[in-house]
Amino acid sequence: MTLSAPGPARNLPQYGALIAVLLANWLLFPDFFAIRLQDGRLFGSLIDVLNRGAPVALLAVGMTMVIATRGVDLSVGAVMAISGAIAATMTGAGWSLPAVLAASLAAGLLCGLWNGVLVAVLRIQPIIATLILMVAGRGIAQLVTEGQIVTFTSPALAFIGSGSFLTVPMPVVLTIVVLAVTALLVRATALGLMIEAVGVNRLSSAGAGVNTPVVLVAVYVWCGLCAAVAGLIVTADIRGADANNAGLWLELDAILAVVVGGTSLLGGRFGLVLSVVGALIIQAMNTGILLSGFKPEFNLIVKAGVLLVVLLLQSPTLTLFLPRPKGARPIGTVKPPVAPTSGGAKP
Amino acid sequence: MTGALQRFLPLIVTTAVLVVGFLICAAQFPNFASWRVVANLLTDNAFLGITAVGMTFVILSGGIDLSVGAVIGFTTVLLAVLIEHGGWHPVPAFAVALIAAGGFGAAMGGVIHVFQMPPFIVTLAGMFIARGLGFVLTTDSVPINHPLYGELNDMALRFDFGLKLSLPALLMLGVVAAAVVLAHWTRFGANLYALGGNRQSAELMGVPVARTTVAVYALSGLLAGLAGIVFSLYTGAGYSLAATGVELDTITAVVIGGTQLTGGYGYVVGTFVGVLIQGLIQTYITFDGTLSSWWTKIAIGVLLFVFILLQKGLLTVWAGRGGEPAEA
Numbered sequence: 001m002t003l004s005a006p007g008p009a010r011n012l013p014q015y016g017a018l019i020a021v022l023l024a025n026w027l028l029f030p031d032f033f034a035i036r037l038q039d040g041r042l043f044g045s046l047i048d049v050l051n052r053g054a055p056v057a058l059l060a061v062g063m064t065m066v067i068a069t070r071g072v073d074l075s076v077g078a079v080m081a082i083s084g085a086i087a088a089t090m091t092g093a094g095w096s097l098p099a100v101l102a103a104s105l106a107a108g109l110l111c112g113l114w115n116g117v118l119v120a121v122l123r124i125q126p127i128i129a130t131l132i133l134m135v136a137g138r139g140i141a142q143l144v145t146e147g148q149i150v151t152f153t154s155p156a157l158a159f160i161g162s163g164s165f166l167t168v169p170m171p172v173v174l175t176i177v178v179l180a181v182t183a184l185l186v187r188a189t190a191l192g193l194m195i196e197a198v199g200v201n202r203l204s205s206a207g208a209g210v211n212t213p214v215v216l217v218a219v220y221v222w223c224g225l226c227a228a229v230a231g232l233i234v235t236a237d238i239r240g241a242d243a244n245n246a247g248l249w250l251e252l253d254a255i256l257a258v259v260v261g262g263t264s265l266l267g268g269r270f271g272l273v274l275s276v277v278g279a280l281i282i283q284a285m286n287t288g289i290l291l292s293g294f295k296p297e298f299n300l301i302v303k304a305g306v307l308l309v310v311l312l313l314q315s316p317t318l319t320l321f322l323p324r325p326k327g328a329r330p331i332g333t334v335k336p337p338v339a340p341t342s343g344g345a346k347p
Numbered sequence: 348m349t350g351a352l353q354r355f356l357p358l359i360v361t362t363a364v365l366v367v368g369f370l371i372c373a374a375q376f377p378n379f380a381s382w383r384v385v386a387n388l389l390t391d392n393a394f395l396g397i398t399a400v401g402m403t404f405v406i407l408s409g410g411i412d413l414s415v416g417a418v419i420g421f422t423t424v425l426l427a428v429l430i431e432h433g434g435w436h437p438v439p440a441f442a443v444a445l446i447a448a449g450g451f452g453a454a455m456g457g458v459i460h461v462f463q464m465p466p467f468i469v470t471l472a473g474m475f476i477a478r479g480l481g482f483v484l485t486t487d488s489v490p491i492n493h494p495l496y497g498e499l500n501d502m503a504l505r506f507d508f509g510l511k512l513s514l515p516a517l518l519m520l521g522v523v524a525a526a527v528v529l530a531h532w533t534r535f536g537a538n539l540y541a542l543g544g545n546r547q548s549a550e551l552m553g554v555p556v557a558r559t560t561v562a563v564y565a566l567s568g569l570l571a572g573l574a575g576i577v578f579s580l581y582t583g584a585g586y587s588l589a590a591t592g593v594e595l596d597t598i599t600a601v602v603i604g605g606t607q608l609t610g611g612y613g614y615v616v617g618t619f620v621g622v623l624i625q626g627l628i629q630t631y632i633t634f635d636g637t638l639s640s641w642w643t644k645i646a647i648g649v650l651l652f653v654f655i656l657l658q659k660g661l662l663t664v665w666a667g668r669g670g671e672p673a674e675a
Contacts, residue, residue, distance in 0.1 A: 072467070124655055127411070127467070128608050131653070135599060136648020142641035243641075252471060265465045297486060300479030304472045311464050311472070 013313065014261055014277045017306075021281055022046075022167035025288040032291070045287060047172075053082070054171035054284030055247075057231040059254035060261070060275040061175075061182050062226030064217045067258050070199040070267030071119060071126035073223045074298070076254055077136025080112045080231030080247030085144040087232055087243035091152040100157060104230050111137065112224020116217030134251070141243035151240035161236030170232045178229060181189070182222070183272050192270075195219060199267025226347055256303065260310050353661075357605030360426060360657060365620050368627050376634045382510040385628065392626040392632030393515030394419065394574040394581065396619060399597040399604075400526045403618040406601050407530070408465035408563045411541040414473035415571040416457065416593035418448050420586070421481040422575025427489035427585025437495045445572045451477065452568020456561035469559075470564075472595070481587030486632070488586040491579060499580055515577045523569065526615040539563060543610025565607030600625055603654050624650065670672045 024034040026043070035044035066073045083104040090100045102285050108335050111133060118129035152158075163170045186192035197205035206212045230250075234243045261278030263270040282303065289299050352359075373380035389396075398415045405412045416476055424443045429440040449520045459466050504512045512520070530536040538559045541549040550556050598608075604621030606613025628646050632638045 005403070108665060124659065125608050127653075128655060131595065131598065131602075132648050132651045135595060135647050135651060139641040139644030139648065142639070143645070147639050147641060252474075255468070255471070259468060265468055266671060295483075297479065297482035300475040300482065304475035304479060305470070305474070307472045308458075311468060312462060 007144065009078030017260075018277055018281050018284065021288060023282040025284060027292060029286065029291045033068065037167060038165060041169065042167050045291070045323050047169065049270075049280060049284050049287050050172045051169045054169075054279050055234055056173045056179055056250060056253045056257055056282065057175050057276045057279040058226050058230040058233070060257040060279045061179055061248060063251075063254045063273055064258050064261070064263055064270050064272055065182075065195055065274040066126070066188065066223045067214055067255070067263055067265060068195050068199045068223070068267060069219050070202070070239050070265075070272035071219070071229075072114060072130065072255065072265070073126065073220065074130040074251050075111065075115060075133035075137055076183055076223065076227040076230075077249065078134050078141065078245035079227035080113065080250065081141035081241075081243050082109070082144065082233030082235060083108050083228035084235035084241040084246045085141040085150065085243050087157060087235050088150040088152050089144055091154045091157050092150055097154070097156040099141045101232070104232055105225060108224040108226075108228020108231070109221055110224070111215065116220030117304055119220060120177070120216035138243060141241075141246070145241055145243045147238055147243070149242045152240070157236050159236070161233055161238070169252070171237070174229060174233065178226060179272060179276060182226075186272070191215070191218075197298055199270075219305075219310040219335035253282060254279075256307055260306065301347050352477070356661060357654075357658060358614050358620075359619050361605050361620045361624070361654070365494065365627065368624065368631075372627065372631050372634065374396050379419055379630075379634060382508070386511050386513065386516065387517065388623060388626045388630060389512045389516035390581075391629075392622050393513075393519040394578040395596055395600065395625070396519040396622045397522050397570050397574040397577060398593060399600045399618045399622050400522050400615055401602050402594075402597040403604070403606055403613060403615050404526070404530070404563050404610055405463055405466075405567045406541060406606055407543045407610055407613055408539050408596075409546065410454075410459065410560075410563070411470065411598070411608075412452075412473075412564065412567045412571075413467065413470040413594045414477055415450075415567065415574075415597060416569035416590045416595075417477035417591060418451060418472040418568055419482075419575040419590035420588060421477045422448055422572050422673070423487070423579040423585040423589050424481040424484045424587045426576065427491050428484050428494050428581050430491055431489055431585075434614065437493050444576060445569060446576065449565050449569035450574025453565035453573070455568070456564030459564065460557050460560040463573050470594070477500060478587065484587065485585075488584050490584045496580060496583060500583075515581060518573070518577060522573070523615060523619045530615050532533060535559070535562065540611055543612075544613070596625065599651055603650055605654070605658070607658065623668035 019203045022032070029045065032045045035046060037043075040062075059080075063076065087100050089304075090103055115126075115130050115133060118124045118132070119126050122129075145163055160170050160174070164251050165173045186195065192203070194210045197208065198211055198212050198215050201214055227247075231247060234246055247288065257277045257278035258270075259265065259278070260281055260344060261271055261274035261276070263275060285302055286299060289302060290296060369380075378384075398419065402412055402415060420628045425444050425447065426437070427520060429435040429443065430437055451473065455469055459469050484538055499514055506512075522604060528637050530539065538549070538554045541552060541554050542556060542559050544557065574627060575590075578590060582589070598623035601613070601618050602608065602621070603624055604613065604619070606619030628643055628650075632640065632643055
């Protein structure tokens with residue numbers, strides 16, 4: 001069983017890009033790989049990349065599966081804001097940590113369920129279905145916090161953002177746990193195959209006996225849960241909830257991470273680990289730009305440049321002219337006659 | 348249901364919502380039903396309306412343009428830098444801004460067509476680039492103090508019965524009128540609907556797909572540039588973070604206006620009404636004074652949901668009559 005779908009050759013660009021960005025950072029900043037242990041927690045630029053990349057990586061895990069079903073979830077940023085708002089408000093009101101966590105995650109689950117029902121049952125185009133919650137969600141989050149920036153002092157909740165487990169920062173631990181659980185769910189069962197089947201052709205997969213509404217709802221619910229965890233991390237990290245700005249535009253970063261990770265927006269095969277690698281590439285670039293003393297203003301342009309290069313490499317027009325490894329197909333153009341995960345994911 | 352009624356039903360419903368909404372507001376606040384409120388509604392939403400017209404064309408062609416908000420922001424910064432730092436006269440600066448914005452849109456359209464990439468992601472990259480270029484020019488908010496700006500802001504068309512239309516409002520009304528003509532009485536408009544309805548059929552019928560795709564994104568960029576000029580007039584400044592989230596407001600207006608996001612069906616006038624409905628909600632909340640601003644977002648979200656459901660319902664009815672299958 002492999003975690004990322006097709007053969008190893010296809011993953012090389014992503015890992016290569018991550019290594020290249022990290023090496024570039026190292027050249028600019030010789031101490032980049034220096035890691036030290038202090039007060040029982042690891043510190044260093046590399047740890048910082050992992051830690052700061054955690055929220056987008058979490059979103060990317062959920063987003064990957066949504067995109068694999070040929071959908072997209074624009075509401076994840078707003079869901080982060082809702083989950084963070086609930087956590088901060090309830091903690092401020094004196095609720096215990098388990099209750100707070102349960103309520104925040106339940107909110108994420110409900111948001112995902114709403115999106116899933118719109119897409120699967122009412123058959124609304126995913127961009128539009130999730131646009132509703134993207135617009136209204138921030139309003140709901142502000143409703144919860146009553147427009148204030150709610151802060152709290154509870155060390156128990158703050159631990160999720162700034163604590164550490166076996167010297168590893170909690171956001172990184174949580175991301176690894178969510179990634180592992182997700183990978184187990186989709187790759188150790190036939191679920192991953194079903195998700196890819198729905199993405200390639202919803203009608204055919206329904207004809208082949210896949211319960212498409214259930215698969216779609218499950219995927220959006222999982223995406224909502226991932227977003228809720230990301231929202232908890234961000235709120236716990238800053239010890240407060242800002243309904244206006246928490247997770248703002250992170251949906252775009254998450255989509256970017258998934259695309260950089262090589263999952264096609266046209267649905268079908270997906271790579272969870274590669275999406276996380278994509279999120280880390282983006283974060284490593286952000287850190288690199290900051291370390292190099294470039295103005296952070298260039299950040300967006302560099303991001304756009306990377307996005308365009310990755311897209312060009314995936315473009316059907318361009319791949320026609322490139323030598324192609326045996327058996328590989330231009331992504332998204334030709335529907336393979338066999339199951340889309342020819343290289344891996346055998347249950 | 349007759350054919351014409353069926354075709355115009357979403358438009359009729361949207362317009363009815365606007366009228367009923369306005370009547371509710373007027374019943375609740377005695378000062379609401381005044382020409383001043385109407386004029387402000389038009390002026391305050393002028394940049395949104397102009398942008399939404401471009402977005403309607405893009406969506407009619409089956410695409411989407413996420414870069415418009417960033418292009419507005421970039422245009423305001425470019426104008427401020429040219430006029431205040433470069434000492435340019437505003438008129439050539441306007442021309443340069445429009446050419447830059449239109450060219451930017453055309454480039455995105457070209458990339459979308461040539462490399463067959465999803466418009467969603469290409470225009471997302473365009474959004475990053477336009478915002479980034481704005482940041483690179485300056486991260487400060489630069490006030491524009493040229494005397495022409497004051498003169499343009501004082502310009503207004505006054506009617507005897509009390510309506511006073513500002514320059515932004517007039518520009519928006521002009522753009523909407525021109526867009527209606529372009530969409531319904533020109534070859535370009537027909538090509539656009541054909542392309543959005545079914546790209547392959549359009550290609551087989553001889554619609555110049557490449558030219559139409561590039562033109563529609565160029566038009567959207569151009570109108571976003573014009574909206575940027577209006578925005579800089581309205582705020583009297585250039586700021587690279589201006590108009591964040593406008594792409595969503597415009598898409599919302601287009602959807603509320605009854606245009607289908609899958610392309611090929613919809614009306615520019617509907618979008619205009621959709622913009623006014625959003626403006627009306629905001630005005631209502633301002634008038635009320637006790638409601639918090641977040642109710643705007645929730646109300647717009649609910650409206651969006653209701654209109655999408657309405658569209659789905661209509662499509663299902665049509666499909667039942669042997670029309671196109673309703674897969675959206």
